[in-house]
Amino acid sequence: MSFKPFARLLLLGSxxxxxxxxxxxxxxxxxxxxxxxxxxxxxxxxxxASIAGKVxxxxxxxxxxxxxxxxDPKCAExxxxxxxxxxxxxxxxxxxxxxxxxxxxxxxxxxxxxxxxLLDQHGCDYTPHMVAMVAGQKLKIRNSDDTLHNIHPxxxxxAEFNVGQPRKGMESEKSFDKAEMLIPVGCDVHPxxxxxxxxxxxxxxxxxxEDGTFTIKGxxxxxxxxxxxxxxxxxxxxxxxxxxVKDGEAAKLDLTLKG
Amino acid sequence: MSVHSGADPRPQAQGPSRSFDRWRxxxxxxxxxxxxxxxxAGGLVTSTGSGLAVPDxxxxxxxxxxxxxxxxxxEHGHRMVATGVGFLTLVFAFWTARRETRPGVRRLxxxxxxxxxxxxxxxxxxxxxxxxxxxxxxxxxLAQTFFCVLIALSYGLSREWxxxxxxxxxxxxxxxxxxxxxxxVWLQLLVGATMRHLHAGLAIPDFxxxxxxxxPSFTSTAIAVHFGHRVGAVLVLACLLRLLVAAQRSRDRSLxxxxxxxxxxALVQVALGAATILTAKAVVPTTFHVATGAAVxxxxxxxxxxxxxxxxxxxxxxxxxxxxxxxxxTA
Numbered sequence: 001m002s003f004k005p006f007a008r009l010l011l012l013g014s015x016x017x018x019x020x021x022x023x024x025x026x027x028x029x030x031x032x033x034x035x036x037x038x039x040x041x042x043x044x045x046x047x048x049a050s051i052a053g054k055v056x057x058x059x060x061x062x063x064x065x066x067x068x069x070x071x072d073p074k075c076a077e078x079x080x081x082x083x084x085x086x087x088x089x090x091x092x093x094x095x096x097x098x099x100x101x102x103x104x105x106x107x108x109x110x111x112x113x114x115x116x117x118l119l120d121q122h123g124c125d126y127t128p129h130m131v132a133m134v135a136g137q138k139l140k141i142r143n144s145d146d147t148l149h150n151i152h153p154x155x156x157x158x159a160e161f162n163v164g165q166p167r168k169g170m171e172s173e174k175s176f177d178k179a180e181m182l183i184p185v186g187c188d189v190h191p192x193x194x195x196x197x198x199x200x201x202x203x204x205x206x207x208x209x210e211d212g213t214f215t216i217k218g219x220x221x222x223x224x225x226x227x228x229x230x231x232x233x234x235x236x237x238x239x240x241x242x243x244x245v246k247d248g249e250a251a252k253l254d255l256t257l258k259g
Numbered sequence: 260m261s262v263h264s265g266a267d268p269r270p271q272a273q274g275p276s277r278s279f280d281r282w283r284x285x286x287x288x289x290x291x292x293x294x295x296x297x298x299x300a301g302g303l304v305t306s307t308g309s310g311l312a313v314p315d316x317x318x319x320x321x322x323x324x325x326x327x328x329x330x331x332x333x334e335h336g337h338r339m340v341a342t343g344v345g346f347l348t349l350v351f352a353f354w355t356a357r358r359e360t361r362p363g364v365r366r367l368x369x370x371x372x373x374x375x376x377x378x379x380x381x382x383x384x385x386x387x388x389x390x391x392x393x394x395x396x397x398x399x400x401l402a403q404t405f406f407c408v409l410i411a412l413s414y415g416l417s418r419e420w421x422x423x424x425x426x427x428x429x430x431x432x433x434x435x436x437x438x439x440x441x442x443x444v445w446l447q448l449l450v451g452a453t454m455r456h457l458h459a460g461l462a463i464p465d466f467x468x469x470x471x472x473x474x475p476s477f478t479s480t481a482i483a484v485h486f487g488h489r490v491g492a493v494l495v496l497a498c499l500l501r502l503l504v505a506a507q508r509s510r511d512r513s514l515x516x517x518x519x520x521x522x523x524x525a526l527v528q529v530a531l532g533a534a535t536i537l538t539a540k541a542v543v544p545t546t547f548h549v550a551t552g553a554a555v556x557x558x559x560x561x562x563x564x565x566x567x568x569x570x571x572x573x574x575x576x577x578x579x580x581x582x583x584x585x586x587x588x589t590a
Binding site: 071072073074075147148150152160162163164166187188189190191 | 308309310313314315322328331332389
């Protein structure tokens with residue numbers, strides 16, 4: 001009995017390696033619907049109208065989840081009383097961290113603002129939990145913690161990246177070229193960390209504060225469809241309303257998201 | 260799982276190429292054990308969702324030894340164990356090249372080194388390209404193949420392999436049953452790895468039924484792959500039952516014990532698969548499901564090697580040849 005037949009069989013078992021090398025890319029999930037910036041539209045000018053209002057929440061607020069911090073003693077040290085992860089923040093009926101944006105009606109092209117948008121990692125959590133930016137705008141990611149984080153967004157349309165920030169004070173700059181809704185961002189070291197980035201084709205958006213209020217400024221006069229979307233509740237629960245604004249006018253729009 | 264039999268009563272063959280190298284054999288058994296642990300550690304990485312907790316490769320956050328916190332503990336821990344196994348394989352390959360006189364064994368030792376290097380590179384590619392399923396599946400399957408290569412090497416160094424050639428005939432088809440079981444288990448692991456890396460582990464959320472039916476509607480690839488894995492489990496059990504019956508009838512007690520072990524492990528594996536679903540992929544049952552799968556494969560493979568060594572081809576295997584020869588002579 002020689003070893004040859006068994007060696008041949010084992011070589012056959014190494015076929016997955018060849019398959020992986022020659023294999024095509026795995027099927028990507030269907031891309032989220034997103035508003036693409038028109039390529040050759042005329043540059044739009046900013047206006048003087050605004051839309052303000054409140055996003056309310058209708059439904060049972062999910063219970064906060066207790067985070068197991070023991071995996072990283074430095075995170076545990078920052079939250080000596082423990083950390084509870086509340087993904088749906090409601091105060092006085094108002095829902096926080098809701099992106100309210102002009103879904104349609106803002107015609108023209110809008111260059112990316114020069115200023116950066118900041119996503120900070122502080123206290124083993126993200127600040128803010130909802131990041132909104134214009135396609136091409138710079139996203140500054142900062143580690144304010146005395147522990148390491150990796151920043152790993154999982155977009156469907158834009159390029160995925162995974163960056164490590166092992167030291168406190170480190171900053172990285174990234175950008176997303178295409179409009180895309182609710183890109184989940186996570187830290188694989190601390191799996192409870194979660195934020196959402198939305199990349200838009202116009203600068204007319206706001207994120208609700210703790211009490212659910214928002215103000216979208218600098219709108220030109222016109223008729224708009226405004227949508228409110230929450231990261232945890234998802235795109236399926238987004239609500240939209242139509243509103244007409246005139247130059248210099250402050251229009252009011254209240255929306256309600258159902259749980 | 261033992262990969263040698265110290266109680267083999269058959270006389271030992273003489274000559275330098277057939278001398279038993281106790282320490283190299285022990286070293287190879289250590290490698291088999293370390294690789295099973297490595298597969299367990301790799302399973303932990305996926306079960307805990309830590310595959311990208313270290314975004315760079317080959318270093319970890321630019322360091323050789325990052326703080327072992329959160330998901331880094333699993334991902335970097337897996338890299339450390341893998342490095343250890345790689346080092347053991349390197350030592351073994353050079354040791355074997357120096358001491359072994361059988362060219363087949365030498366070549367297989369070098370192949371093991373090549374596979375472990377390729378496996379490390381595949382691991383790096385999974386990190387650099389954000390866990391592409393094709394590469395992750397290949398990484399998982401190559402790990403199982405590497406495990407089998409080490410088992411073959413270890414058995415090739417054992418007293419049993421080095422002993423006199425078999426005298427008993429395989430009258431009950433143990434050799435074929437063991438080989439078939441090994442191939443079916445390997446394919447089942449391929450389907451399992453595909454299911455795992457397509458995140459289809461809970462595509463069918465109930466057990467033992469599937470959406471309350473025996474056969475679900477195949478409305479997605481995930482459901483089809485998941486159900487394929489369940490069907491594969493039934494096939495594996497059938498193969499192992501056949502192996503057990505053949506081994507028991509062979510009157511070779513060692514092989515009979517191997518058959519019992521293989522079927523026993525497979526039953527544990529089915530229970531772990533059920534627990535994986537019923538606990539919504541809790542880390543412990545999910546990871547043990549991966550490691551026990553490797554143990555089932557390793558047991559079947561070792562049974563195959565032992566059956567082919569301990570038993571000569573039986574009448575069942577020689578009969579077709581004889582009948583063909585008979586047919587030729589009458590023609």
